Amino acid sequence: MTEGYIKFNCNWMLKQFPFQEEVYEELEAARVKLRNLGLIGMYPDGIGFGNISVRSSGGKSFIITGSATGHFEKLGQIHYALVTGYDFEKNSIFCTGLTKASAESLTHAAIYESLPEVGAVVHVHCFWLWERLLNNCPTTSAEIEYGTPEMAYAVGELASGINGKIIVMGGHREGILAFGSNLIEATTEIINIYNRYKND
Ligand SMILES: [Zn+2]
Known part of the structure; x- marks a missing residue:
């Protein structure tokens, strides 16, 4: 364990949150596309990724896939969580749902x-894509590990200073982030770059 490591803290309220059917369907459509390419899934050891x-409606809160859901081909509304608050310094989030929010929620929050x-x-x-993009796209320092407040700060800082919509997580092997004004845009960003490098 790294020095100064602060454990991820999930303050979870076990309760279904109001989830618009339309938003749920958008999330599922995007997830299916990414999962079909193997960009979301499960490693042979059973760990999801x-x-x-x-x-969520213009505020600070957001709806995210639940923890340990990577192996499911399709998700139900019960597999999503609403993140209602977070504290980067304390490495903690507040979430509501029938499943806990992903441990990577703070990176999204950033x-x-x-x-x-x-x-x-x-x-x-995606290992091969991560290797290709590493230090070619904006990349967080290799010393910053996944699940740390430092990763959230680094991602937040990079995001605000770049033109593109892709960030490579240098210290999180295989980890890539894409974002956009909506899900279609964010998903298209990553799929386009995947296709561009696939046949190289
Ligand atoms: Zn990851």
């Missing part, structure tokens, strides 16, 4: 916080 979120115009964030895993 990849998560997507959408900002982008929403930095860029008010962003409406959706997708976080995918």
Whole structure:
């Protein structure tokens, strides 16, 4: 464990939140596309990867795929959580739902916080693409680990200073982030770059 490591803290209220059918369907459509490319899924050891979120009605809150849902082909509304608050310094989030929010919620929060115009964030895993994009796209320092307040700060800072909509997580092997004004835009960003490099 790294020195100064602060454990991720999830303050979870076990209760279904109001979830618009339309928003749920948008999330599912985006997730299916990413999952079909293997950008969201599960490793052979049973650990899930990849998560997507959408900002909730212009506020600070957002709806995100639940923790440990990567192996499901399709998700029900019960597999999503609403993040209602967060504290980067304490590495903690507040969420409501029948599933806990993803442990990577703070990274999503950092982008929403930095860029008010962003409406959706997708976080995918893909080793070969990560290797190709590493230090070619804006990349967080290799020393900053996944799930730390430092990662959230680094992502937030990078997001506010770049023209593109892709961030590579240098210290989170395979981890790539894409964002956009809505889910279609965020998903298209990552799929376009995936297709561009796929046949190289
Ligand atoms: Zn990840």
